[in-house]
Amino acid sequence: MTDTIASDAPGASPDETPTPILRARRLVKTFGRVVGLDGVSLELYPGEVLAVIGDNGAGKSTLIKCLTGAEIPDEGEIFLDGKPVDFKRPQDARAAGIETVYQNLAVSPALDVAANLFLGREKRKKGILGSVFRVVDQKGMREKARAELRELGITTLQDVTVPVENLSGGQRQAVAVARAAAFGSKVVVLDEPTAALGVRESNQVLELIKNLRDRGIPVILISHNMPHVFDVADRIHIQRLGKRAATITPESHSMTDAVAIMTGAARA
């Protein structure tokens, strides 16, 4: 296992290595005496899906939280587009273009699909109605919501006026992912997006992840599900006991290899 960028880069010679869109260098995060992250580096390159796998407690969520402003690392550096960033809150990461879909479905059940897509950044009506009286432009939001879902190839949500509580788990997840993708984001991070879903719904979310990548939005996908990871990931970051054990690809390693590295039965 090496810890250099060059050796992890997708198929490039060292001098052609692209700049990672998101890069973490030697992150450390402790919780009292528990070490969540023990000097973890990660690189996300343009145009890729990077999976993060690892056993329970390996530090996957903590790593993602540090990258998305939900936790502040004790040590280490984070770079976005090559520039150092210092997120204090999730809003900071979001403002910088990092959108996160957390493990627990992050939608507001009582609101409809369109309102969920615009949650926290509602379109206001033009003029004094919007600027002073904060009247929401519902028609405009619904039109934009329909266009966004169409562009992402989400065909399971025909009606954007349906309250989200009436949707299936997969449809809700699609709303959460669409929201993450909808606002010119640079990076989308998904923590276990298929954990609560059935086979068909999972496949739809995986298609959605591929669509994001094809639209040029790189994705970090945290997942326990090896077939899902090997289906969509370009590279796979393996966490073990708070450290990066290896970064592999579906071409370089089998699922069995990946599990062996994850559990410490083998080295990369």
Ligand SMILES: Nc1ncnc2c1ncn2[C@@H]1O[C@H](COP(=O)(O)OP(=O)(O)O)[C@@H](O)[C@H]1O
């Ligand atoms: N807020 C917290 N307080 C105390 N310990 C925590 C906290 N968050 C995570 N941990 C600990 O840090 C380690 C890594 O956890 P986590 O990142 O959630 O792992 P994973 O997502 O891979 O299951 C675990 O030992 C976990 O118990």
Ligand SMILES: [Mg+2]
């Ligand atoms: Mg977790």
